[in-house]
Amino acid sequence: MRKLAGLAGIALAAWLSSAAHAHDFFLMPGQFVAAQTGPLPLQASVGSSFPQPMTVVTPDRIDRLFAHGAGKPRLAIVGPGEKALDLRLTGARSGIVVAAVKTLDRDVEYSEDRIPLILEEYKVGPQAIAAIERLAKPRTLKVSSRRFAKTILCVRQCGNRAAATRPMGVALEFIASGASANHFRLLSLGRPLADYPVDLVTADGKRAHLKTDGKGEVHLAPAARGSMMLFAAVMTPPTATERFVLNLSTLTFARP
Secondary structure, three states: OHHHHHHHHHHHHOEEEEEOOOOEEEEEEOOOEEOOOOOEEEEEEEEOOOOOOOEEOOHHHEEEEEEEEEEEEEEEEEEEOOOOEEEEEEEEEEEEEEEEEEEOOEEEEEEOOOHHHHHHHOOOOHHHHHHHHOOOOOOEEEEEEEEEEEEEEEEOEOOOOHHHHOOOOOOEEEEEOOOOOOEEEEEEOOEEOOOOEEEEEEOOOEEEEEEOOOOOEEEOOOOOOEEEEEEEEEEEOOOOOOOEEEEEEEEEEEEO
């Protein structure tokens, strides 16, 4: 208990006063706690003002839709909205449901002047940073960008959290850890990613830079409330190709 209390204090001390500036890909349900089991609306968007949508993710950019949990949930595309891609979740029953979207892999290139901005926006590991530093200047950072967004919502009630602890099986994702809503685990290729930087963004746009512990878990301050987003980025240096692989992952949820 003392350890958790200490971690919560660290999390509170890490809050930043500036608004989030990163361009995050995230999912937002119409309601994190739905009062009925009928079709539930969600939105997929890229933006720098979580939880407000900003840019539509077009249907041709979507690789795969995921859903599991209470009932037989199924996630489907409705179509582009004004600032987000509209989605619909059907087949859910009373309990926790997890929905997710993976976009198609996208090749991008960052010139020398943009590389510092990318490394500031996406907190990646020291091996990736060292590999970027070894590139001949003026550098061109060639990246295969892979985005994944997940959300946890409750239909009528949020009792059993087992569905939220189940991985989707993608390269980088957050899952709930245990029965408490305070703890989450970051998985890279299915394994906990220990001592790794993650961001926590709250509904007021504040962004906190946190870190997973030795078990790959991030512990939220008990006092934190409202809609939230966890974000992590993992960059893998090139092996068989000249491109770095950049996995970007978010998890949205709410704490009443």
